[in-house]
Amino acid sequence: MSPLPHGPEWEFELLERYDEAISQTAAEFGLDTYPNQIEIINSEQMLDAYASAGLPLGYPHWSYGKAFIRHEQAYRKGYQGLAYEIVINSSPCIAYLMEENSLMMQALVIAHASYGHNSFFKGNYLFKQFTQADAILDYLVFARRYVMECEQRYGVAEVEELLDSSHALMEYGVDRYKRPQPQSAKEKEQRRNEIEEHQRRQFNDLWRTLPQTAPAATAEAATAVFPAEPEENILYFVEKHSPRLAPWQRELVRIVRKLSQYFYPQTQTKVMNEGWATFWHYTLINRLYEKKLVDDAFMLEFLHIHTNVVSQRGFDQEGYHGINPYALGFAMMHDIRRICEDPTEEDAAWFPELAGTEWRKSLDFAMRNFKDESFIAQYLSPRLIRELRLFVVADHVGKAELEVDSIHDEHGYKRVRRMMADQYKRENLLPDIQVARYERDGDRSLTLRSPVFRGRPLEEEQANEVLRHLGRLWGFPVRLEAVDAEGRIDGYREWRP
Amino acid sequence: MNYLIDRRLNGRNKSAVNRERFMRRYKEHIRRSVKGMIAERSITDMAKGGDVKVPAKDISEPGFRYGTGGDWESVHPGNKEFVRGDKIPRPEGGGRGSGGSESGTGESVDDFVFALSREEFLNIFFEDLELPNLMRTAIAEAEDKKLVRAGYVKEGTPANLSVGRTMKTALARRIALGGPLRDELEQAREALEAAARAGQPQEARIAALENQIVELEGRLARLPFLDDVDLRYRHRIAVPRPSARAVMFCLMDVSASMDERKKDLAKRFFTLLYLFLTRKYERVELVFIRHTDEAQEVDEDTFFYDTQSGGTVVYSALELMQQICEARYPKSEWNIYGAQASDGDAFGADPAKSARFLRERVLRLTRYFAYIECPDENQSGNSSLWVEYEEVRGSDQNFAMRKVYQPQEIYPVFRDLFRKEKV
Numbered sequence: 001m002s003p004l005p006h007g008p009e010w011e012f013e014l015l016e017r018y019d020e021a022i023s024q025t026a027a028e029f030g031l032d033t034y035p036n037q038i039e040i041i042n043s044e045q046m047l048d049a050y051a052s053a054g055l056p057l058g059y060p061h062w063s064y065g066k067a068f069i070r071h072e073q074a075y076r077k078g079y080q081g082l083a084y085e086i087v088i089n090s091s092p093c094i095a096y097l098m099e100e101n102s103l104m105m106q107a108l109v110i111a112h113a114s115y116g117h118n119s120f121f122k123g124n125y126l127f128k129q130f131t132q133a134d135a136i137l138d139y140l141v142f143a144r145r146y147v148m149e150c151e152q153r154y155g156v157a158e159v160e161e162l163l164d165s166s167h168a169l170m171e172y173g174v175d176r177y178k179r180p181q182p183q184s185a186k187e188k189e190q191r192r193n194e195i196e197e198h199q200r201r202q203f204n205d206l207w208r209t210l211p212q213t214a215p216a217a218t219a220e221a222a223t224a225v226f227p228a229e230p231e232e233n234i235l236y237f238v239e240k241h242s243p244r245l246a247p248w249q250r251e252l253v254r255i256v257r258k259l260s261q262y263f264y265p266q267t268q269t270k271v272m273n274e275g276w277a278t279f280w281h282y283t284l285i286n287r288l289y290e291k292k293l294v295d296d297a298f299m300l301e302f303l304h305i306h307t308n309v310v311s312q313r314g315f316d317q318e319g320y321h322g323i324n325p326y327a328l329g330f331a332m333m334h335d336i337r338r339i340c341e342d343p344t345e346e347d348a349a350w351f352p353e354l355a356g357t358e359w360r361k362s363l364d365f366a367m368r369n370f371k372d373e374s375f376i377a378q379y380l381s382p383r384l385i386r387e388l389r390l391f392v393v394a395d396h397v398g399k400a401e402l403e404v405d406s407i408h409d410e411h412g413y414k415r416v417r418r419m420m421a422d423q424y425k426r427e428n429l430l431p432d433i434q435v436a437r438y439e440r441d442g443d444r445s446l447t448l449r450s451p452v453f454r455g456r457p458l459e460e461e462q463a464n465e466v467l468r469h470l471g472r473l474w475g476f477p478v479r480l481e482a483v484d485a486e487g488r489i490d491g492y493r494e495w496r497p
Numbered sequence: 498m499n500y501l502i503d504r505r506l507n508g509r510n511k512s513a514v515n516r517e518r519f520m521r522r523y524k525e526h527i528r529r530s531v532k533g534m535i536a537e538r539s540i541t542d543m544a545k546g547g548d549v550k551v552p553a554k555d556i557s558e559p560g561f562r563y564g565t566g567g568d569w570e571s572v573h574p575g576n577k578e579f580v581r582g583d584k585i586p587r588p589e590g591g592g593r594g595s596g597g598s599e600s601g602t603g604e605s606v607d608d609f610v611f612a613l614s615r616e617e618f619l620n621i622f623f624e625d626l627e628l629p630n631l632m633r634t635a636i637a638e639a640e641d642k643k644l645v646r647a648g649y650v651k652e653g654t655p656a657n658l659s660v661g662r663t664m665k666t667a668l669a670r671r672i673a674l675g676g677p678l679r680d681e682l683e684q685a686r687e688a689l690e691a692a693a694r695a696g697q698p699q700e701a702r703i704a705a706l707e708n709q710i711v712e713l714e715g716r717l718a719r720l721p722f723l724d725d726v727d728l729r730y731r732h733r734i735a736v737p738r739p740s741a742r743a744v745m746f747c748l749m750d751v752s753a754s755m756d757e758r759k760k761d762l763a764k765r766f767f768t769l770l771y772l773f774l775t776r777k778y779e780r781v782e783l784v785f786i787r788h789t790d791e792a793q794e795v796d797e798d799t800f801f802y803d804t805q806s807g808g809t810v811v812y813s814a815l816e817l818m819q820q821i822c823e824a825r826y827p828k829s830e831w832n833i834y835g836a837q838a839s840d841g842d843a844f845g846a847d848p849a850k851s852a853r854f855l856r857e858r859v860l861r862l863t864r865y866f867a868y869i870e871c872p873d874e875n876q877s878g879n880s881s882l883w884v885e886y887e888e889v890r891g892s893d894q895n896f897a898m899r900k901v902y903q904p905q906e907i908y909p910v911f912r913d914l915f916r917k918e919k920v
Contacts, residue, residue: 019499036499048511065519068512069611099505168559314575391576395569404583407576420572431561456567465559
C-alpha cells in the first residue's frame with residue numbers, strides 16, 4: 001500500500017482510505033467487530049447527542065433538556081470541550097466524529113471507536129448478556145414513539161410524572177445476576193415435551209383413590225412472605241406487581257428499565273472499555289507507522305494527543321479528579337502484553353498463566369471475560385502499582401484522622417489491588433436496596449430492605465425523595481428498612497399516599 | 498462493509514423538544530426571573546434574552562446514594578512520602594477520603610442558570626400582557642425588509658438571469674480559451690503560405706499543415722458558445738426598509754401616591770408602545786417627562802426610580818411636551834407619539850385645563866396619544882382627570898384611555914392603534 005497523505009484537513013476520500021488501512025491492520029490482529037457506520041457531525045449535533053446519553057434518539061423529557069442546557073452553556077463559555085467522538089453499542093456500530101477534528105484525529109478516533117470500542121461491545125460477556133446490539137436502535141424508535149403516543153393520549157404531565165418517578169429508580173432496574181436467556185421456540189417445545197413425558201411416567205391411577213385432605217396449605221400460603229426471595233430489580237417488581245399502574249404506565253416503566261439495562265454494562269466496564277479502545281488505537285496507529293503508511297509528522301501529532309488522553313495526575317496535583325479510566329485501562333492492557341512477551345521473575349510468580357503466552361490470545365481472553373472489578377482484581381500487577389505509586393487511604397468512622405492503609409510495597413500489593421477493584425464495585429457506589437415484602441393480602445404496602453454496608457447511611461433527603469417517587473408508582477404505602485449485620489432493623493422510613 | 502455518512506446537514510436542534518419540556522416545568526421560576534428583568538431593564542433594551550436562575554435543589558434528580566459517614570477506603574496515585582500507618586488530618590468539611598471523586602455524589606450544588614432567548618423572553622412578557630397571538634408575531638418580528646440590487650452572483654434562479662452580463666462573460670471566456678489556438682492557427686496558416694510559395698518539394702509538409710489547420714479550426718469551433726460557468730444572476734439582498742423617525746413621549750405622574758405596583762404597570766405600558774414603534778420605525782427616540790406640580794425632562798433611571806414628592810399638576814407635563822416638540826421634533830419630520838400614566842389625582846382647575854390643552858394643542862401634534870390610569874385597587878368612582886379626559890375621547894380619533902389594574906389590561910389601550918397601523 002502506498003503511504004497515506006497527511007495534512008491538517010480531512011476529506012471524505014481520505015477518511016475512506018484511512019479507514020481501509022486501519023481496517024486491514026485490525027484484521028491482522030484479529031479484531032472481531034460489528035460492521036461500522038462512521039458519521040460526521042458538528043458541535044451542535046454533538047451537544048444533542050450528549051443530552052440523550054449518546055443515543056441517536058430518545059423520548060422527550062425535561063431532564064434531557066436540562067442536560068443539554070448544562071453542556072451547551074459549559075461549552076459556549078469554554079469550561080468544557082467536547083468529546084472527539086461518541087460511539088454507540090449497536091450493529092452496525094455507529095461512531096460520531098466531530099467535524100472540527102484534524103485528519104490525524106479522525107484516524108485516531110476511527111481506530112479508537114470503530115475498531116477498539118466496537119470489538120469490545122461485540123466480545124465482552126456483559127455486553128453479550130445484557131444488550132442486543134442489532135435491536136437497540138429499533139427499540140429506541142419504538143420507545144420514542146410509544147412515549148409520544150402516551151403523551152397525546154394521557155397528557156404530557158401524566159407521562160412526565162411517571163417518567164420522573166421511574167428515572168429516580170433507574171439504577172435499580174437491572175438484573176445483575178439473573179441472565180436474561182432467550183428461549184427459542186424449539187427449546188420451549190422441547191421443554192414442554194419433557195414435562196408431559198415426566199407426567200406420563202408418573203401417572204398412577206391409584207393416587208385418585210386416596211382421600212382428599214383439607215387444603216390447609218392455602219392459609220399458610222397467605223401468610224407466606226411474598227416475594228419468596230428478595231428482588232433486586234425494583235423497577236421490574238413495580239412493573240409486574242404494582243397494584244395501581246395502568247398497562248400503558250407499566251410499559252413506560254419497562255422502557256426506562258430496558259434503557260437502564262442497556263447502559264448497565266457500560267457502567268461496569270468503563271476502565272476496561274476505554275483501556276481496550278485506547279490500547280488498540282495506540283497499537284493500530286503504531287502499526288501503520290511501522291508499515292510506513294503514515295509519516296513522522298502524523299506520529300508526533302498522534303503521540304501528543306495520545307499522551308494527553310492517558311495522562312494520570314497525582315493526588316496532590318492540580319486538576320486531579322481521581323483515577324483516569326483511560327490511563328489505568330491503557331496501562332493495564334499494555335502491562336498484560338508486556339507480561340506475556342517479556343515477563344520478569346516477579347510477573348512469572350504473580351501471573352503464571354500469562355507469562356510467556358501469546359499476548360493477543362491472553363488479552364482477548366481478558367477483554368471477553370471480565371468487568372472492571374474482576375479485571376483489576378485479576379490483572380493489576382505489582383509493577384504497575386509501583387509505577388502509578390498507588391496507595392490506599394482509609395476513612396473510618398470514629399477515628400479522628402485518615403490513615404494510610406497500605407502503599408505500593410511488598411505488604412501492600414494485594415491489598416491495594418483489592419481496594420482498587422472494590423472501588424469499581426457497584427455496592428461501593430450504590431447502596432444495595434431490594435424488595436423484601438409485598439403485603440398482597442394486607443394493606444398492599446411494599447417494603448424495601450437495605451443492609452447497612454460498612455456503617456454507611458443513606459443520603460436522607462434524596463432517599464425520602466426517591467421513596468416518594470416509588471410511592472407514586474406503587475399507589476400504596478412504601479417503606480424502607482435499614483438492616484444491620486445481625487439482621488436487626490436499624491432504621492425505618494415510610495411514605496403513605 | 499463500512500459506511501461513511503455526512504450527518505452535518507441533518508437537522509440541528511434535536512433537543513428543542515426537551516428544552517421546551519424543561520421550560521414548561523420551570524415556568525414559574527422563569528416567570529419570576531422575567532419579572533425581575535422587566536423591572537431592571539431600560540425600555541430600549543427590553544427586547545433581548547436574559548439569564549434565568551433555578552435553585553439547584555428544585556432541579557435535582559434524586560436517587561439512592563450513600564450519605565457521609567461509615568467506613569470508606571480510596572485508592573490514589575502519585576504517593577511520594579506516605580508509608581503504611583501514616584495519619585492524615587481530615588480535610589475541611591469532614592468529607593471522606595482526600596480525593597472524594599470516587600463517591601459519585603458530586604453533583605454540583607450551584608444554582609442552575611440558563612439563557613433565555615429573545616423570543617422566549619418576549620413570549621413570556623407578552624403572555625403577562627395577554628397580547629393576541631397575531632400581535633405577538635407582528636411585534637416580535639424584525640422590521641420590514643426591502644430587497645435591493647447588489648451586483649451579480651454565479652448562482653441563482655433562472656428568473657434572475659442577467660443575459661447581458663452572461664454573454665459578456667461568455668465572450669471573455671471564449672477569447673481567453675481560444676487565444677492560444679488562434680495564435681497557433683495563424684502560425685500554421687503563415688507556414689502554409691510559405692510552404693505553398695516554395696512549391697513542389699514541400700508537398701508532404703503542406704498536407705501536414707493543412708491537417709493541422711483543419712484540426713485547430715475544429716477545436717476552435719468546439720469551444721462552447723455558452724457554458725455553465727458563464728451564467729450570471731442578478732443578486733438581491735434584504736436591507737431594512739428605511740422609514741421615518743418617531744419620537745415617543747413618556748409622561749408620568751411621580752407624586753407619592755404612585756407606588757411600585759403602579760410604576761411597574763406604567764413601565765410595561767411604555768415598553769409595549771416602544772416595542773410597537775421600533776417595529777414600525779427605523780429610529781425611535783424616547784423622551785421622559787415626569788411631573789409633580791412641576792414637569793421635568795429626565796433620563797430613564799430617574800424617571801422610574803427617583804422618588805420626588807409634591808403635588809400634582811398634569812398641565813405642566815403637557816406643556817413641557819409641547820415645548821420640546823416645537824424645539825426639537827418638528828411635526829413635519831417626526832412621528833410623535835404620547836403615552837401618559839397617572840393615578841388620576843389632580844386638583845382644582847388643573848384637570849379641565851389639561852384636557853383642553855391636550856385637545857387643542859397636543860393632539861394636533863401627535864399621531865396617537867394613550868393614557869392609562871392606575872387607580873388604587875379599592876378605589877371606586879372616577880378621578881377628576883378621568884372625567885375630563887373622557888370628553889376628549891369622545892371627540893378625538895387618535896386618543897385612547899383605559900383604567901388598568903392588571904398587566905393584561907394594558908393591551909386594549911393600544912388596540913385601535915395596532916389595528917389601524919397594521920393595515
